[in-house]
Amino acid sequence: MVSLVWKVVVFGILAAGSQGSLPQPRSHRRVSTGRYDLSADLESVEAQSEKGFQEVRRGGERSVQLQRGARKNADIYLRHEGLRDDAATRTNxxxxxxxxxxxxxxxxxxxxxxxxxxxxxxxxxxxxxxxxxxxxxxxxxxxxxxxxxxxxxxxxxxxxxxxxxxxxxxxxxxxxxxxxxxxxxxxxxxxxxxxxxxxxxxxxxxxxxxxxxxxxxxxxxxxxxxxxxxxxxxxxxxxxxxxxxxxxxxxxxxxxxxxxxxxxxxxxxxxxxxxxxxxxxxxxxxxxxxxxxxxxxxxxxxxxxxxxxxxxxxxxxxxxxxx
Missing domain, CATH: 3.40.50.410 (von Willebrand factor, type A domain)
Structure with a gap:
């Protein structure tokens, strides 16, 4: 009886640890009673990571484009005002x-x-x-x-x-x-x-x-x-x-x-x-x-x-x- 109780406790700890370290999917595919298909969880994690990476990359590209646009507009304005050129800062x-x-x-x-x-x-x-x-x-x-x-x-x-x-x-x-x-x-x-x-x-x-x-x-x-x-x-x-x-x-x-x-x-x-x-x-x-x-x-x-x-x-x- 004691051995059975310890098995239940150990299984509960392992299950809690697994749930805390992996994102919870919206649905799980069961292969047998009390067991989860971990490959589905891993696929979900990879998909979410790839999606996040793409969002970060798009955000970074957009940020670079905005910065380039701002610099271009500033350069056009400065050139129009006769204040900017390749060597304008050193020739004054x-x-x-x-x-x-x-x-x-x-x-x-x-x-x-x-x-x-x-x-x-x-x-x-x-x-x-x-x-x-x-x-x-x-x-x-x-x-x-x-x-x-x-x-x-x-x-x-x-x-x-x-x-x-x-x-x-x-x-x-x-x-x-x-x-x-x-x-x-x-x-x-x-x-x-x-x-x-x-x-x-x-x-x-x-x-x-x-x-x-x-x-x-x-x-x-x-x-x-x-x-x-x-x-x-x-x-x-x-x-x-x-x-x-x-x-x-x-x-x-x-x-x-x-x-x-x-x-x-x-x-x-x-x-x-x-x-x-x-x-x-x-x-x-x-x-x-x-x-x-x-x-x-x-x-x-x-x-x-x-x-x-x-x-x-x-x-x-x-x-x-x-x-």
Missing amino acids: CKNRPIDLVFIIDSSRSVRPVEFKKAKEFLQDMVDSLVIGRDATRVGLVNYASTVKIEFLLNTFFDKSSVKQALGQVEPLASGTMTGMAIRTAMEKAFTKEAGARSASMNIAKVAIIVTDGRPQDKVEEVSATARASGIEMYAVGVDRADMASLKLMASQPHDDHVFYVETYGVIEKLTSKFRETLCGKDDDNGSADIDDNGLGLNDRKDDNKRVSEGNNGMSDRSYSIHL
Whole structure:
């Protein structure tokens, strides 16, 4: 009798332990009186575990998607406001969006090492800007006796791609048809089809010409037409560049739009000047200076601007760097 009682007690303890460690199924299949089919319980546990795992995974994926969506929306907003780009946090550039086209002389007078310096100068300028679809867009016109559009305003929308494309440009090595290059930029690079934005958006159109020689064609008329169309023209002369021609190309005032360096070896020193011009100084509302007609980027005078008289035909105030 005692042995029978102990058997009942032990069986009860084991049964209670089993019930406490496994989830209770809604129904049980009996194989004999007092016995349960444990395989059914195990199948139920596995099914519930798999269901829970799938719910957690879906929740995690949804969370990641929400986070990505939030970041994307934030990035779009910041780019639209001109506050965000690949390197925006390290450049602190506050420039408003502009459509910027470089017009670069690659005639035979520009040696390969000098052309490389010119491209590095343009890359440094790009590094100072906020590049993006809703920020600054960049295009490049390469010229000598012929003109080649290397890429348009709507070709690249990130800084690294623009810099890489600049680095891959090859010189054309003949002639100096600057007037033709300006006309090409005006008629093909600053168009809606090429990525230039409409006048109603009040986004400045800026052309920066880099040349080391005298144009072999007429530049005065085509430059005046380009300026009248709303393109702000900057002219950078190097070495043998003709200062009178630079002034015919550039917008007024010349002391803000005409630049000169004696060699390509020091052209990078203009980077800080253009960074100041294109990015602007921080003001009360954090925006760049904008001139009265809404097209210029800056009209302020530079206290540290150097005055050069009689250098390479330069008779008025222009920014120059000498060795």
